[in-house]
Amino acid sequence: MPPSGDLLIRRAGRVVTNAGEPLDGPAAVSVRNGVIAWVGPDARVPWTITDAPELDAGGACVVPGFVDPHTHALWAGSRRAEYVARRQGERYDGGGIASTVAATTAATDEELVAAAADRLTAMAANGTTTVEVKTGYGLAPEAELRLLRLVGVLADRVPLRVEPTLLAHVVPAGADRAAHVAALAAVLPEAKALGARWLDVFCDRGAYTVAEARTLLGAGRAAGLGGRLHAEQLSRTGAAALAAECGCASADHLEHVDPAAAAAMAAAGTVGVLLPTATLTTGGGWDYARVLRDAGVTLALGTDCNPGTSWCESMPYALQLAAPLLGLTVAEALAAATAGGAAALRRPDLGVLRLNRAGDLVVLAADHEADLLAHLGAPAVRTTVVGGVPVAGQRHIH
Ligand code: NIG
Ligand code: FE
Numbered sequence: 001m002p003p004s005g006d007l008l009i010r011r012a013g014r015v016v017t018n019a020g021e022p023l024d025g026p027a028a029v030s031v032r033n034g035v036i037a038w039v040g041p042d043a044r045v046p047w048t049i050t051d052a053p054e055l056d057a058g059g060a061c062v063v064p065g066f067v068d069p070h071t072h073a074l075w076a077g078s079r080r081a082e083y084v085a086r087r088q089g090e091r092y093d094g095g096g097i098a099s100t101v102a103a104t105t106a107a108t109d110e111e112l113v114a115a116a117a118d119r120l121t122a123m124a125a126n127g128t129t130t131v132e133v134k135t136g137y138g139l140a141p142e143a144e145l146r147l148l149r150l151v152g153v154l155a156d157r158v159p160l161r162v163e164p165t166l167l168a169h170v171v172p173a174g175a176d177r178a179a180h181v182a183a184l185a186a187v188l189p190e191a192k193a194l195g196a197r198w199l200d201v202f203c204d205r206g207a208y209t210v211a212e213a214r215t216l217l218g219a220g221r222a223a224g225l226g227g228r229l230h231a232e233q234l235s236r237t238g239a240a241a242l243a244a245e246c247g248c249a250s251a252d253h254l255e256h257v258d259p260a261a262a263a264a265m266a267a268a269g270t271v272g273v274l275l276p277t278a279t280l281t282t283g284g285g286w287d288y289a290r291v292l293r294d295a296g297v298t299l300a301l302g303t304d305c306n307p308g309t310s311w312c313e314s315m316p317y318a319l320q321l322a323a324p325l326l327g328l329t330v331a332e333a334l335a336a337a338t339a340g341g342a343a344a345l346r347r348p349d350l351g352v353l354r355l356n357r358a359g360d361l362v363v364l365a366a367d368h369e370a371d372l373l374a375h376l377g378a379p380a381v382r383t384t385v386v387g388g389v390p391v392a393g394q395r396h397i398h
């Protein structure tokens with residue numbers, strides 16, 4: 001459950017607001033009742049906000065909290081055997097999903113929630129303040145609804161903002177495809193009632209076809225669920241164009257996107273979610289971000305946190321890959337990790353440090369945002385703040 005409080009951060013060496021140019025310090029940021037009340041020079045903090053608890057940034061850089069718009073954080077079991085096999089040259093084809101489904105099905109509710117809460121706690125320590133969490137390791141409709149309920153339990157347990165998504169991942173082995181798609185479509189109103197905000201479909205070779213994804217997204221829309229798509233990750237199927245056609249908030253992965261589909265995404269306002277950690281492990285090329293950027297697509301960055309292709313709870317790590325490998329500038333990469341994620345989740349209240357927006361921010365363990373990307377593997381975060389309340393890292397306030 002996201003907290004809400006008052007906080008005055010002083011002596012920031014620099015503040016990246018995403019609303020105009022970064023501010024050089026010493027600067028201050030004030031949060032009141034969970035939302036931004038003031039940002040400006042430390043010397044000019046209005047006396048009306050000085051009664052809040054104070055956090056000394058010690059010259060560090062402050063940035064908006066990371067908005068991770070794509071994770072599969074609810075799972076049980078391990079995929080280490082698959083990892084070892086891949087390092088010996090085997091190709092990833094999504095086949096390992098079944099082993100996580102088996103382990104997830106066998107786990108108790110509490111085991112699943114506890115494991116996911118540990119992952120979200122690690123994310124918070126790495127500066128994430130909002131995280132989208134997909135189901136997807138249940139497959140059968142009832143099993144997916146179970147996981148969706150558990151995402152709700154998880155959201156109540158952690159001090160982060162959680163965006164719940166029902167993911168149609170792959171068709172269960174042996175199922176009649178048409179009957180399965182119809183059964184899944186039929187439970188979407190219940191998914192909505194259980195708190196899902198989004199429906200995502202893995203539309204790719206070995207997963208759902210474009211026609212099946214179109215059917216599911218239509219049923220999702222009718223049930224009040226926004227659409228997102230796993231698109232063009234392992235092969236080019238036309239999923240990115242489908243995302244645009246269906247008005248999806250985002251199309252994600254996109255290693256095989258082509259310029260025409262990227263242009264359609266830009267025209268439809270479909271955000272492109274970049275997941276470089278998954279590209280790293282599945283061995284796709286790195287050119288897709290340029291294709292998307294050249295077409296004018298808004299870019300977001302996520303971790304894709306999952307046991308098979310991206311065991312990662314760190315947005316700083318994703319940022320450190322994204323800039324050099326996807327060809328993003330420091331400013332573009334940081335914007336993708338903050339305002340871009342907010343756009344992908346259609347959350348205009350997030351990703352920007354501006355009056356009345358959420359008081360979600362990160363005091364970096366660095367004086368400048370460029371150091372966050374340049375200093376590879378270093379501890380990246382000093383304090384993570386959600387709604388004006390320090391939730392991870394140094395929380396010493398006075
Ligand atoms: O985002 N693309 C499909 N799904 C996940 C991988 C899931 C898995 O391998 O467990 C992904 O890469
Ligand atoms: Fe994914």
